[in-house]
Amino acid sequence: xxxxxxxxxxxxxxxPALADPAWEKPLLEWRERAQLSLKADRGWLxxxxxxxxxxxxxxxxxxxxxxxxxxxxxxxxxxxxxxxAGGKVTLKLAPGVEMESxxxxxxxxxxxxxxxxxxxxxxxRLAMHVIEREGRYVLRLADNESEVRKGFRSRVWYRPxxxxxxxxxxxxxxxxxxxxxxxxxxxxxxxxxxxxxxFQLGGQTHRLDAVGEDEGLFFVLRDATAGDTTxxxxxxxxxxxxxEPGKPFELDLNRVYNPPCAFSEFTxxxxxxxxxILKVRVEAGEKYPPDRAG
Numbered sequence: 001x002x003x004x005x006x007x008x009x010x011x012x013x014x015x016p017a018l019a020d021p022a023w024e025k026p027l028l029e030w031r032e033r034a035q036l037s038l039k040a041d042r043g044w045l046x047x048x049x050x051x052x053x054x055x056x057x058x059x060x061x062x063x064x065x066x067x068x069x070x071x072x073x074x075x076x077x078x079x080x081x082x083x084x085a086g087g088k089v090t091l092k093l094a095p096g097v098e099m100e101s102x103x104x105x106x107x108x109x110x111x112x113x114x115x116x117x118x119x120x121x122x123x124x125r126l127a128m129h130v131i132e133r134e135g136r137y138v139l140r141l142a143d144n145e146s147e148v149r150k151g152f153r154s155r156v157w158y159r160p161x162x163x164x165x166x167x168x169x170x171x172x173x174x175x176x177x178x179x180x181x182x183x184x185x186x187x188x189x190x191x192x193x194x195x196x197x198x199f200q201l202g203g204q205t206h207r208l209d210a211v212g213e214d215e216g217l218f219f220v221l222r223d224a225t226a227g228d229t230t231x232x233x234x235x236x237x238x239x240x241x242x243x244e245p246g247k248p249f250e251l252d253l254n255r256v257y258n259p260p261c262a263f264s265e266f267t268x269x270x271x272x273x274x275x276x277i278l279k280v281r282v283e284a285g286e287k288y289p290p291d292r293a294g
Contacts (some may be wrong), residue, residue: 045149049141049190164253168199231288256285
């Protein structure tokens with residue numbers, strides 16, 4: 001599993017709950033971008049299948065005789081073969097079938113498997129890519145005409161609340177520190193943890209471990225609203241740039257958002273480690289369920 005992110009006592013206080021247009025406008029713009037991304041072609045709402053491939057040849061298409069069977073309407077009965085061998089996945093299309101990658105047609109190619117940069121290939125309304133997870137290769141299928149996408153109206157958010165802009169301090173862990181993360185399939189992986197943040201909310205001091213290796217801080221967390229007004233398994237929060245260690249910075253809990261699993265059954269989201277389960281209600285950020293037609 002890859003994640004799309006101390007022995008010093010930290011003190012933090014909530015910022016004054018004052019209206020601040022200079023803060024609220026960028027927040028609302030960020031939420032709008034999140035909405036557009038979710039509803040876009042090949043977004044989470046379009047996912048239509050997740051297939052763990054076996055070593056060797058994996059035939060795919062809409063015919064029942066394939067190793068990987070797509071829904072009717074998503075292409076020919078036999079579309080081609082995905083071969084898992086030598087630490088790579090090679091896609092070879094059946095005679096007469098042509099797909100595109102970045103607008104360029106092809107009949108055979110080695111599929112990129114980076115989680116950070118999706119290597120999508122397309123055929124009409126269908127799109128697919130391959131990801132590598134703990135040594136296994138997974139084919140993820142998207143249908144740009146999926147019923148889930150058609151019925152989706154909007155993400156749902158709490159009103160922006162300045163009370164959830166809290167001051168926090170970041171303390172790095174020694175290099176090599178790992179945190180065990182369990183996903184929704186009950187699979188465990190040890191993920192790098194650059195450090196933790198500590199802050200005060202509701203008269204209590206709280207601490208969150210970050211996971212991931214990029215330039216920011218990524219948190220998987222759950223709070224006391226889970227299963228009530230927010231997604232029960234947990235929510236995400238991302239700080240784009242690591243704060244200076246030990247120096248107070250603003251942690252905006254209004255930017256807590258739902259994981260892909262809140263929108264699609266074909267994803268494998270991480271669950272919060274026990275140290276990231278907060279006893280306080282964080283009535284900020286994204287709510288659940290989203291607004292769907294019908």
